[in-house]
Amino acid sequence: MTDASAAFAARGSHHEVEEGLAFAPKFDRDGLIAAIVTDAEAGGVLMFAYMNAEALKATIETGVAHFWSRSRGALWRKGETSGHEMSVVELRVDCDQDALWLRVRVAGTGAACHTGRKSCFYRAAPTGPDALGAALTPVDDARLFDPAATYKTS
Amino acid sequence: MTDASAAFAARGSHHEVEEGLAFAPKFDRDGLIAAIVTDAEAGGVLMFAYMNAEALKATIETGVAHFWSRSRGALWRKGETSGHEMSVVELRVDCDQDALWLRVRVAGTGAACHTGRKSCFYRAAPTGPDALGAALTPVDDARLFDPAATYKTS
Numbered sequence: 426m427t428d429a430s431a432a433f434a435a436r437g438s439h440h441e442v443e444e445g446l447a448f449a450p451k452f453d454r455d456g457l458i459a460a461i462v463t464d465a466e467a468g469g470v471l472m473f474a475y476m477n478a479e480a481l482k483a484t485i486e487t488g489v490a491h492f493w494s495r496s497r498g499a500l501w502r503k504g505e506t507s508g509h510e511m512s513v514v515e516l517r518v519d520c521d522q523d524a525l526w527l528r529v530r531v532a533g534t535g536a537a538c539h540t541g542r543k544s545c546f547y548r549a550a551p552t553g554p555d556a557l558g559a560a561l562t563p564v565d566d567a568r569l570f571d572p573a574a575t576y577k578t579s
Numbered sequence: 580m581t582d583a584s585a586a587f588a589a590r591g592s593h594h595e596v597e598e599g600l601a602f603a604p605k606f607d608r609d610g611l612i613a614a615i616v617t618d619a620e621a622g623g624v625l626m627f628a629y630m631n632a633e634a635l636k637a638t639i640e641t642g643v644a645h646f647w648s649r650s651r652g653a654l655w656r657k658g659e660t661s662g663h664e665m666s667v668v669e670l671r672v673d674c675d676q677d678a679l680w681l682r683v684r685v686a687g688t689g690a691a692c693h694t695g696r697k698s699c700f701y702r703a704a705p706t707g708p709d710a711l712g713a714a715l716t717p718v719d720d721a722r723l724f725d726p727a728a729t730y731k732t733s
Contacts, residue, residue, distance in 0.1 A: 468622030
């Protein structure tokens with residue numbers, strides 16, 4: 426396997442990384458970079474995952490979001506099982522180039538979460554002086570598909 | 580120092596973590612959890628950082644975003660130097676409770692990035708069959724404040 430990180434620019438100076446236009450993503454000690462995924466139309470955060478260089482390269486070349494599955498230890502074309510593929514409308518990188526933001530359109534029911542919800546962020550934690558230890562509150566937690574039927578093992 | 584992680588629920592079963600209402604954030608081997616910050620009104624991603632248990636506890640109790648600065652190795656009340664504090668409108672957690680999403684209102688000029696921009700994500704990477712290795716494109720990269728004046732060392 427070739428080293429997919431060779432597809433990206435070498436890390437330059439602090440100033441070059443922040444102000445330059447060379448794409449020099451920083452992969453951590455595990456070879457991963459954080460990837461935030463938002464709905465290109467509605468704007469909310471759909472999911473959070475990690476990419477390795479191979480996943481980022483595949484995402485750029487195909488325009489479809491790929492990640493690195495830490496639980497499976499494998500390249501993961503999001504939606505390959507459920508049909509909820511993510512078309513990348515825009516890919517952005519942050520100031521120090523160690524985080525990515527993907528604005529996407531989700532295929533199928535539009536659900537991004539394996540639990541069947543649109544977003545993985547379907548619970549809110551209260552804040553305030555007395556909120557520590559309080560229970561979570563469900564938010565937008567309707568299921569758009571039945572995960573038991575979608576991910577059934579044969 | 581007391582262990583701030585004791586302020587949160589113990590991790591239960593896979594089902595309890597995903598479907599329950601106990602707030603049981605998962606801190607990684609460095610004691611950190613990913614935190615995505617978006618603009619509560621406009622909806623875009625402003626920044627990405629990490630919290631340790633102490634930062635999350637402080638965020639919940641004060642309603643103002645705190646992070647863990649990996650570069651400084653210290654609790655970081657965002658905006659303490661620049662005046663761009665972040666009031667938390669809503670704090671959400673994802674399905675497996677290893678990522679947080681904060682919807683915030685930014686004080687001062689409204690800039691979240693230390694470079695002076697509103698968002699840290701001020702550059703886009705092209706996607707498509709021939710896009711690998713292409714230069715970044717500036718997006719919404721106007722500076723709302725002058726970092727040289729704001730962060731000057733005395």
